[in-house]
Amino acid sequence: xxxxxxxxxxxxxxxxxxxxxxxxxxxxxxxxxxxxxxxxxxxxxxxxxxxxxxxxxxxxxxxxxxxxxxxxxxxxxxxxxxxxxxxxxxxxxxxxxxxxxxxxxxxxxxxxxxxxxxxxxxxxxxxxxxxxxxxxxxxxxxxxxxxxxxxxxxxxxxxxxxxxxxxxxxxxxxxxxxxxxxxxxxxxxxxxxxxxxxxxxxxxxxxxxxxxxxxxxxxxxxxxxxxxxxxxxxxxxxxxxxxxxxxxxxxxxxxxxxxxxxxxxxxxxxxxxxxxxxxxxxxxxxxxxxxxxxxxx
Amino acid sequence: xxxxxxxxxxxxxxxxxxxxxxxxxxxxxxxxxxxxxxxxxxxxxxxxxxxxxxxxxxxxxxxxxxxxxxxxxxxxxxxxxxxxxxxxxxxxxxxxxxxxxxxxxxxxxxxxxxxxxxxxxxxxxxxxxxxxxxxxxxxxxxxxxxxxxxxxxxxxxxxxxxxxxxxxxxxxxxxxxxxxxxxxxxxxxxxxxxxxxxxxxxxxxxxxxxxxxxxxxxxxxxxxxxxxxxxxxxxxxxxxxxxxxxxxxxxxxxxxxxxxxxxxxxxxxxxxxxxxxxxxxxxxxxxxxxxxxxxxxxxxxxxxxxxxxxxxxxxxxxxxxxxxxxxx
Numbered sequence: 001x002x003x004x005x006x007x008x009x010x011x012x013x014x015x016x017x018x019x020x021x022x023x024x025x026x027x028x029x030x031x032x033x034x035x036x037x038x039x040x041x042x043x044x045x046x047x048x049x050x051x052x053x054x055x056x057x058x059x060x061x062x063x064x065x066x067x068x069x070x071x072x073x074x075x076x077x078x079x080x081x082x083x084x085x086x087x088x089x090x091x092x093x094x095x096x097x098x099x100x101x102x103x104x105x106x107x108x109x110x111x112x113x114x115x116x117x118x119x120x121x122x123x124x125x126x127x128x129x130x131x132x133x134x135x136x137x138x139x140x141x142x143x144x145x146x147x148x149x150x151x152x153x154x155x156x157x158x159x160x161x162x163x164x165x166x167x168x169x170x171x172x173x174x175x176x177x178x179x180x181x182x183x184x185x186x187x188x189x190x191x192x193x194x195x196x197x198x199x200x201x202x203x204x205x206x207x208x209x210x211x212x213x214x215x216x217x218x219x220x221x222x223x224x225x226x227x228x229x230x231x232x233x234x235x236x237x238x239x240x241x242x243x244x245x246x247x248x249x250x251x252x253x254x255x256x257x258x259x260x261x262x263x264x265x266x267x268x269x270x271x272x273x274x275x276x277x278x279x280x281x282x283x284x285x286x287x288x289x290x291x292x293x294x295x296x297x
Numbered sequence: 298x299x300x301x302x303x304x305x306x307x308x309x310x311x312x313x314x315x316x317x318x319x320x321x322x323x324x325x326x327x328x329x330x331x332x333x334x335x336x337x338x339x340x341x342x343x344x345x346x347x348x349x350x351x352x353x354x355x356x357x358x359x360x361x362x363x364x365x366x367x368x369x370x371x372x373x374x375x376x377x378x379x380x381x382x383x384x385x386x387x388x389x390x391x392x393x394x395x396x397x398x399x400x401x402x403x404x405x406x407x408x409x410x411x412x413x414x415x416x417x418x419x420x421x422x423x424x425x426x427x428x429x430x431x432x433x434x435x436x437x438x439x440x441x442x443x444x445x446x447x448x449x450x451x452x453x454x455x456x457x458x459x460x461x462x463x464x465x466x467x468x469x470x471x472x473x474x475x476x477x478x479x480x481x482x483x484x485x486x487x488x489x490x491x492x493x494x495x496x497x498x499x500x501x502x503x504x505x506x507x508x509x510x511x512x513x514x515x516x517x518x519x520x521x522x523x524x525x526x527x528x529x530x531x532x533x534x535x536x537x538x539x540x541x542x543x544x545x546x547x548x549x550x551x552x553x554x555x556x557x558x559x560x561x562x563x564x565x566x567x568x569x570x571x572x573x574x575x576x577x578x579x580x581x582x583x584x585x586x587x588x589x590x591x592x593x594x595x596x597x598x599x600x601x602x603x604x605x606x607x608x609x610x611x612x613x614x615x616x617x618x619x620x621x622x623x624x625x
Contacts, residue, residue, distance in 0.1 A: 032423045088596050099599045101369050101426050102556055106595025109549060113588035225545065229434065232427050267442045274431035281424060282416035 002140035004258045010146055012254020013153040016247045017208035018231035019238070020160060021081075021201025027177045027241030028197045029093065034104040035084060036205055037228020038111035043077045043206025044213040044223060045119060051127045063148060066214055070152070073210050074203035081202025082195050090191065108228075115221040123220040126213045149211050156204060157247050163200070164243055173197055177241065226270065233277040239287030248288060322564065323478070330470045334463055343462045344534075347469050349574040351530045354473045356554040356570035357480040357563065358523025363552065364561035364609075365484050366516035367496030368418070369426040372433025373551050376521045378440060378543035379409045380528025385452040385538050386445060395458050395533050399526075406525030407518055409436075414517040418510055433548055440540045451539030458533040469530055476523060481563040483519060492516050493561070546588070553591055556598055559605025568607055 018040050025033045050069050088103045136142075164170035175183040176193045184190045212227075213219045230253065238249025253273065260272035280287070333346055355377060362370045383405040384398040417428045440446045447453075459465040483489050491512045494502040503509050532538050550573055558569025573591075580587055598605065 030423075032427060034427075088600075091600055095599075095603065096367075097422060098363070098367055098369055098560075099603050101423055102552070103596045103599045105371065105549060105552065106592045106599070108592070109595065110589050110592030113586075113592060117585040117589055226434070229427065229431050233431070236424075267438070271435050271438050271442075274435050277431055278413075278416055278428060281420060281428060285420050285424070 004262055005255065006140040006142055008255035008258030009251055010150060010254070011257065012234075012251035013150050014208050014212055014250075015227070015230055015234045015253050016250025017153050017156065017204050017211075018227055019234040019246045019250045020157065020243065021205045022228075022231050023235040023238075023240050023243065023246040024164075024173075024197050024201045026235070028173060029089075029180075029194055030097075031089065031100050032104065032232070033089075033201075034101070034228065035088075035107040035111055036201070037224035037226075037231065038108050038115075039077050039081055039084075039202045039224070040205040040209040040212070040227055041115060041219070041221060041224030042080055042111060043073050043209025044219040045115060045124075045209075045221075046073045046076045046206065047210035047213055048124055048126060048219060063145065066210070067152070070207055070210050073206045077206025077209070078199040078203035081198040081205075084202075085195060085198040090194075108225075112221055112225070119221065121221065123218045126217050126219060146215070149215060152207070152211065156207060160200065160204065161243055161247075169193075169196060230273055233273055233280075236277060236285075236287055237280055239289040242287070242289050245287055245289030252288075326564075326567065327470070327474050330474075331467070334466060338463065340462060343466050345575070345578055347462075347466050347534050349571055350466070350469045350473045351527050351534060352551070352554065352574040353567050353570040354476045354527040354530065355524060355551045356558070356566045356573075357473075357477045358520045358527065359551050360555050360561065360563065360566040361480055361483065361492075361523065362516050362520035363555055364559075364566065365489060365492040365496065366513055367492075368422055368513060368516065369552075370429045370517075370520065370548075371426050371545070371552065372413075372429035372431070372436075372548055373520070373524055374543040374545070374547040375413075375429070375433040375436040376406055376409060376524030377528040377531065377547070378436050378540075379406050379521075380525030381532040381538045381543075382440060382446055382452070382528075383525070384529045385455045385532045388456055388532075389452055389454055390445075395456055395529065399529065402525050402529055403522060406521045409525075410518040410521030411514075414514050418513045418517060430545065430548075433543070433545055437540050437543050440543070447539075449540060451537060451542075453537035455532045455536045455538070457536060458530075465534065469534070472526075472530065476526065477563060477567060480519075480523065484561070484563065488512065488515060496561075550591070553595060556595060557606060559608040562605060562607055562609030565605050565607030565609070569605070 018037065021039070022033065022036050025031060025036070047069050050072055051065075054065065054069075084107055088107045089100060092100050092103060164173060172183070172188045172193045173196070175186065175188055176190055180190050183193075208227075209219075209224075212223070231250070234250040234253040235246050236249070237252055238245035238247065240246070253276070256276055257269055257273055260276075261269045264272060330346075330350065334343060355373065358376075359370060359373050362368050362373075380402050383402045384395055387393055387398040387401055388395050413429065413432045417425045440451075441449050457465060459468045484492070491502070491507050492515075494505070494507055495509050495512055499509055502512075531542075535542075551570075554570040554573040555566050556569075557573065558567065559565030577587060583590075
């Protein structure tokens, strides 16, 4: 029982990290960035390349090195996200929403198959594998490395929340999310704020990618597809556009999946998750913490 | 910003217009499809052409949803799968001819359309996009996990619809032609006008008394039926189906065909579908970069030419532009 809860929280923290980028981008420009899951994939592969370049790693050094790789990867995927926004989304900001969604699908496609062309279709094995010492906590088996990964995720999420709620940048972001036109009139550089939002969201997705690679040990070019869907589900459960809600949604989805797998069997896990998504959209489309938004004409 | 303002048009553009707006162009396309076996009738060529025709039907169906009504469906392969699996399972389990499974296929696709459309069509259109994406995965995973659908290896030994390859090709072309014409007529009907109204401005449509939820549901169900029937053709064509035929890739390719050809333009969509389905045969050597190119092409089309290769010409334009310009 506690094992299930722990597994759920662990996977849920990954979901939450990826979902945050989804949610922030949605909050600020009302765009579902389908390529977001692929930035997670890009993060995993960037981490893979950096680790490969670093050469052999001793087991004791694995964790500090991984943290360094994490920072590098976050920078890379963040810039990739900014580039994506600049090339594929910015010119279409005033266009019908369908056009933006279609370019997002195109971007996702190009990233996935671009990575396949670059790195091959077969899964790659991560050079650093975090196994190691396990502890017994309340009857659940927990490894120190898992704890470290969850710790990193929590630090990133708390940092993001502080950035958005306390800093000048965060205030600009919230202003643009509320009303881009009014924000522009108040002297906020909307383009720059959106680019920064993309940077932050993509960096978090990249971090989650490296962590997932180190945890599961295997990466492939389609790994972002499913997690993108799951992250969206998490964002909807918590309330898309709402940062604490999204974190809550990620953890909750992890827990739901963990228990769903236990009851129904692993092969139905994804079906269960999407079933939850459809149920949520039917019953409470604004999510647990989302506010009811009236569409303005 | 209409063409009329640009002064007298050149002879070349008028020639292109008279060609592209010609009402016989559809029949010409059908004639090309019917005459193609006389040019090349190797089993391989016939098989490729049959697949292309089925793909045209899928694109025509998705065009109803995306092109006419403006709802982005990213799991269109799910309806294709529902149709193929319903007919495949029934025909192999109960030794039925494939035609006899058609009523069950219709019922199954309509149910699938209602189940997925009912909760999501009330919401913003981008929710629909991602829910359909999830739905596509649900159908594929379910087909992989269930015993009745043959698990990962799928179903084989599905009876064909016609005797030999050539006659099946002709049957397919005729069915697809009817489907394409049917989709075009639907697009021009009262319902089709409502679809375009919803696409252009949902709130205005609602204010004018269009029941947008019902109208969107109709588009979604029509798309589901077209996809399901294409699935039956697919099952008859290959005589074996497996979950791997119904991935997101398939949905994305159909969407690509619709976007490339021109959303809402039935002629454009047919051309787009033919291009997308035949291009891989011509570009075999570039297999690795093919899908990268598709993705980049989607972005470029949206940035540079969002109306597609062969856009639909607005029939109402002649009457409505002049006063609107005057008001501004």
